[in-house]
Amino acid sequence: MFLDLREIRRSGKDHQDFFFQYQPESLLVDIPSVQIRYPIDIKGEITLTGLHSAYVEGEITFCIYGECTRCLKQTECTITAQFAEQIEANNEDGYSLVNDKVDLTKIVEDAIFINMPVTLLCSEDCKGICPDCGVNLNDEQCKCNKGR
Numbered sequence: 001m002f003l004d005l006r007e008i009r010r011s012g013k014d015h016q017d018f019f020f021q022y023q024p025e026s027l028l029v030d031i032p033s034v035q036i037r038y039p040i041d042i043k044g045e046i047t048l049t050g051l052h053s054a055y056v057e058g059e060i061t062f063c064i065y066g067e068c069t070r071c072l073k074q075t076e077c078t079i080t081a082q083f084a085e086q087i088e089a090n091n092e093d094g095y096s097l098v099n100d101k102v103d104l105t106k107i108v109e110d111a112i113f114i115n116m117p118v119t120l121l122c123s124e125d126c127k128g129i130c131p132d133c134g135v136n137l138n139d140e141q142c143k144c145n146k147g148r
Protein backbone atom coordinates (compact mmCIF):
# COMPACT_ATOMS: atom_id res chain seq x y z
CA MET A 1 0.00 0.00 0.00
CA PHE A 2 1.83 3.04 -1.28
CA LEU A 3 0.83 6.66 -1.71
CA ASP A 4 3.01 8.43 -4.25
CA LEU A 5 3.59 12.10 -3.43
CA ARG A 6 4.79 12.90 -6.94
CA GLU A 7 1.67 11.40 -8.46
CA ILE A 8 -0.56 13.50 -6.20
CA ARG A 9 1.45 16.62 -6.99
CA ARG A 10 1.27 15.85 -10.71
CA SER A 11 -2.52 15.73 -10.47
CA GLY A 12 -2.38 19.37 -9.34
CA LYS A 13 -3.82 18.73 -5.89
CA ASP A 14 -2.33 18.88 -2.42
CA HIS A 15 -4.49 16.16 -0.96
CA GLN A 16 -6.10 12.91 -1.98
CA ASP A 17 -8.55 10.40 -0.56
CA PHE A 18 -7.53 6.76 -0.52
CA PHE A 19 -9.14 3.41 0.04
CA PHE A 20 -7.39 0.06 0.34
CA GLN A 21 -8.41 -3.47 1.09
CA TYR A 22 -5.53 -5.05 2.88
CA GLN A 23 -4.65 -8.68 3.34
CA PRO A 24 -1.71 -9.01 5.73
CA GLU A 25 0.83 -11.74 5.19
CA SER A 26 1.46 -12.36 8.84
CA LEU A 27 -1.10 -13.10 11.49
CA LEU A 28 -1.77 -10.03 13.61
CA VAL A 29 -4.07 -11.43 16.25
CA ASP A 30 -2.80 -12.80 19.53
CA ILE A 31 -5.97 -14.21 21.07
CA PRO A 32 -6.17 -18.03 21.09
CA SER A 33 -8.68 -19.47 18.56
CA VAL A 34 -9.43 -16.01 17.11
CA GLN A 35 -8.67 -14.79 13.59
CA ILE A 36 -9.05 -11.63 11.55
CA ARG A 37 -11.49 -11.67 8.68
CA TYR A 38 -9.80 -10.45 5.50
CA PRO A 39 -9.60 -8.12 3.76
CA ILE A 40 -9.21 -5.20 6.15
CA ASP A 41 -10.72 -1.91 4.96
CA ILE A 42 -8.55 1.19 5.14
CA LYS A 43 -9.77 4.63 4.16
CA GLY A 44 -8.26 8.02 4.69
CA GLU A 45 -6.79 11.15 3.29
CA ILE A 46 -3.24 12.25 2.52
CA THR A 47 -2.24 15.91 2.55
CA LEU A 48 1.05 17.19 1.17
CA THR A 49 2.71 19.37 3.81
CA GLY A 50 5.97 20.08 1.96
CA LEU A 51 8.07 18.94 -0.95
CA HIS A 52 9.09 15.78 0.89
CA SER A 53 6.56 15.49 3.68
CA ALA A 54 2.92 14.55 4.07
CA TYR A 55 0.25 14.01 6.66
CA VAL A 56 -1.93 10.91 6.53
CA GLU A 57 -5.00 10.22 8.57
CA GLY A 58 -7.61 7.56 8.31
CA GLU A 59 -9.60 4.74 9.72
CA ILE A 60 -9.10 0.99 9.66
CA THR A 61 -12.08 -1.31 10.03
CA PHE A 62 -11.58 -4.98 10.73
CA CYS A 63 -13.49 -7.87 12.16
CA ILE A 64 -12.14 -10.56 14.48
CA TYR A 65 -13.97 -13.84 14.91
CA GLY A 66 -13.58 -17.07 16.79
CA GLU A 67 -14.18 -18.39 20.27
CA CYS A 68 -15.36 -16.11 23.05
CA THR A 69 -12.46 -15.94 25.51
CA ARG A 70 -14.77 -16.72 28.43
CA CYS A 71 -17.43 -19.16 27.15
CA LEU A 72 -15.84 -20.47 23.88
CA LYS A 73 -19.00 -19.78 21.86
CA GLN A 74 -18.37 -18.59 18.25
CA THR A 75 -18.61 -14.83 18.10
CA GLU A 76 -17.23 -11.83 16.23
CA CYS A 77 -16.45 -8.19 16.83
CA THR A 78 -15.85 -5.25 14.51
CA ILE A 79 -13.03 -2.94 15.55
CA THR A 80 -12.19 0.52 14.26
CA ALA A 81 -8.68 1.92 14.59
CA GLN A 82 -7.70 5.51 13.78
CA PHE A 83 -4.33 6.69 12.59
CA ALA A 84 -2.85 10.15 12.01
CA GLU A 85 0.83 10.49 11.16
CA GLN A 86 3.23 13.08 9.84
CA ILE A 87 5.58 11.47 7.31
CA GLU A 88 8.98 13.05 6.63
CA ALA A 89 11.79 12.18 4.23
CA ASN A 90 13.97 10.89 7.06
CA ASN A 91 11.94 10.70 10.21
CA GLU A 92 13.90 9.15 13.03
CA ASP A 93 11.00 9.12 15.49
CA GLY A 94 8.30 8.03 13.09
CA TYR A 95 7.54 7.01 9.56
CA SER A 96 9.76 7.96 6.65
CA LEU A 97 9.12 8.43 2.96
CA VAL A 98 10.58 5.86 0.61
CA ASN A 99 11.32 7.37 -2.83
CA ASP A 100 8.72 10.05 -2.15
CA LYS A 101 6.13 7.40 -1.36
CA VAL A 102 4.28 6.75 1.88
CA ASP A 103 4.26 3.08 2.80
CA LEU A 104 0.94 2.64 4.58
CA THR A 105 1.55 -0.99 5.50
CA LYS A 106 3.65 -0.32 8.59
CA ILE A 107 1.34 2.49 9.76
CA VAL A 108 -1.71 0.26 9.36
CA GLU A 109 -0.13 -2.77 11.03
CA ASP A 110 1.01 -0.64 13.97
CA ALA A 111 -2.48 0.86 14.38
CA ILE A 112 -4.06 -2.59 14.27
CA PHE A 113 -1.56 -3.87 16.82
CA ILE A 114 -2.27 -0.97 19.21
CA ASN A 115 -6.05 -1.40 18.88
CA MET A 116 -6.13 -5.18 18.99
CA PRO A 117 -8.10 -6.32 22.06
CA VAL A 118 -6.62 -8.98 24.35
CA THR A 119 -9.94 -10.81 24.59
CA LEU A 120 -12.90 -11.51 22.31
CA LEU A 121 -16.17 -11.60 24.21
CA CYS A 122 -19.63 -12.65 22.96
CA SER A 123 -21.01 -9.88 25.18
CA GLU A 124 -19.62 -7.45 27.75
CA ASP A 125 -21.21 -9.43 30.57
CA CYS A 126 -20.53 -12.94 29.31
CA LYS A 127 -20.70 -15.19 32.36
CA GLY A 128 -18.29 -17.75 30.92
CA ILE A 129 -18.01 -21.40 31.75
CA CYS A 130 -18.21 -22.92 35.20
CA PRO A 131 -14.67 -24.09 36.03
CA ASP A 132 -16.06 -27.03 38.00
CA CYS A 133 -18.68 -28.59 35.72
CA GLY A 134 -18.05 -26.93 32.35
CA VAL A 135 -21.60 -25.62 31.87
CA ASN A 136 -21.99 -22.42 29.79
CA LEU A 137 -23.36 -20.10 32.45
CA ASN A 138 -25.00 -17.85 29.82
CA ASP A 139 -27.31 -20.68 28.81
CA GLU A 140 -27.99 -22.42 32.08
CA GLN A 141 -27.32 -22.20 35.76
CA CYS A 142 -25.19 -24.99 37.14
CA LYS A 143 -25.52 -26.51 40.54
CA CYS A 144 -21.93 -26.11 41.71
CA ASN A 145 -22.32 -22.63 43.17
CA LYS A 146 -25.66 -23.22 44.86
CA GLY A 147 -25.44 -22.21 48.51
CA ARG A 148 -21.97 -20.76 48.20
Ligand SMILES: [Zn+2]
Nearest residue numbers: 068071122126
Ligand atom coordinates in the same frame (compact mmCIF):
# COMPACT_ATOMS: atom_id res chain seq x y z
ZN1 LIG B 1 -19.05 -15.63 25.89
Ligand SMILES: [Zn+2]
Nearest residue numbers: 130133142144
Ligand atom coordinates in the same frame (compact mmCIF):
# COMPACT_ATOMS: atom_id res chain seq x y z
ZN1 LIG C 1 -20.79 -25.79 37.68
